[in-house]
Amino acid sequence: MKGGAGLPDHDPTDVWRRPERSTVGPKPEHSRNGIATAAVSIADEEGLTAVSIRRVAAGIGAGAASLYRYVKSHDELVELMMDTVAGEYRYTGGSGHARGQLLNLAHQGRDIMHRHPWLAPLLLTRPSMGPNSLRYLEAAVSALATVDLPGPAKLQTVAMMSALTSAFVQNELASGGGRMGAAADRVLYLAETLNTGDYPHLAEAMTERGETGHSEEQFAAVLTNYLAGAGIPA
Amino acid sequence: MKGGAGLPDHDPTDVWRRPERSTVGPKPEHSRNGIATAAVSIADEEGLTAVSIRRVAAGIGAGAASLYRYVKSHDELVELMMDTVAGEYRYTGGSGHARGQLLNLAHQGRDIMHRHPWLAPLLLTRPSMGPNSLRYLEAAVSALATVDLPGPAKLQTVAMMSALTSAFVQNELASGGGRMGAAADRVLYLAETLNTGDYPHLAEAMTERGETGHSEEQFAAVLTNYLAGAGIPA
DNA sequence: CGCAAATTGCGATCACCGTTCGCAATTAAG
DNA sequence: CTTAATTGCGAACGGTGATCGCAATTTGCG
Incomplete structure (x- = not known):
């Protein structure tokens, strides 16, 4: 055995x-x-x-x-x-509200992941504890310095925000950025499957005219939603 | 080239x-x-x-x-x-509020990922479009049937909730579930590094007595935070 | 100065991986 | 009964991460 x-x-x-x-x-x-x-x-x-x-x-x-x-x-x-x-982050003096600082970090993270398309999957999968990664964490946690939250909760919040960011970017990259080819097959299969009548709600949600091309605002909206819910003040 | x-x-x-x-x-x-x-x-x-x-x-x-x-x-x-x-999901008739239905799905997802520790990384990395996976998506989207949101936004919400769930579970599994050994080395390195004085906020947040063992409630809290922020009614 | 010890670069090699090929055996259709 | 398609699979190919042993290099010590 x-x-x-x-x-x-x-x-x-x-x-x-x-x-x-x-x-x-x-x-x-x-x-x-x-x-x-x-x-x-x-x-x-x-x-x-x-x-x-x-x-x-x-x-x-x-x-x-x-x-x-x-x-x-x-x-x-x-x-x-x-x-x-992770060394591509730029840290401005910790001024401004907590939410704004975190959103700034998340935005930078998104840019970095766009520059290095292989990054998002790795961030979602591995810890990464090098000095630059820790510096990022430090900056994120210190943005929550004035927020009344237990230490572990701050870490949890940062971790979830990072995960949200990576997941969002990965969706972005998978949808538009990738070469056609494989994506075309997938779309074909999806169209066929949705026409079977199973998954009616799914079909409706996907067929509905999507306001595409607003990634920027969608990204901000998703993160703001979470931070607002987590009680991070604007 | x-x-x-x-x-x-x-x-x-x-x-x-x-x-x-x-x-x-x-x-x-x-x-x-x-x-x-x-x-x-x-x-x-x-x-x-x-x-x-x-x-x-x-x-x-x-x-x-x-x-x-x-x-x-x-x-x-x-x-x-x-x-x-993905076939391990059980779908009850779509009764109750949107948020409760989604939380139920997320909770089941967490259980499944605990049963199959290899799942979380995959879910965070790949689409998965099989019939059972689509059934899950259908259930999640249909839970949002009464919510006034454009189709793509519903999909986005579901995707982010799933990502949040997978990321949370992966943290759980990495922290407690894994064999010691590798984790021990990591903790040692972290202790050393935090003692250097760089990363002061990080050090404080990590040293603070964490209310461990409340994974269940933390999980619910994280998801509720997001869903509340996203405007999903309780 | 010279010698010992540690470290570097690396060719050769191992075990394993995903994948392909060709062929004998099996089965359904005409 | 013949034909065509499909299955199971041993063998092999190219690539992978990793290890080993050795020649060459450099430091530090006596």
């Missing part, structure tokens, strides 16, 4: 506990930063599945096995990528 | 457009359903990464290549799995 459900396998966040380089031995020809940015460009241009150890190694002109001198696993590489793009 | 970002590759939702079996030829020794349920058990017991073509084939006593007579790709297999567990 052996083990249960997946051995520990090693935590990707260990990258942040390990010193990048020790004092002795030959100087490394590369760096975590260089590797991460190379991986990010590859993902931007060819999709996340193209980010393999070999591909990234080739991208920086190194042998495949050499990458493991900088990163202990493929998961750690992804961790580096996530933290790299 | 070649292509851009990932060729069409084939849409997983094609499974639903294809007849399970044609009229001629030998009788298949297996079925989509059997394969799907086998795959689900494997994922339940050994994790999603254990669900490989070979492993599933072995699970039903078949050769690896034989699976491709029932499913065109690994993605389609996953699609079958998702729709299979």
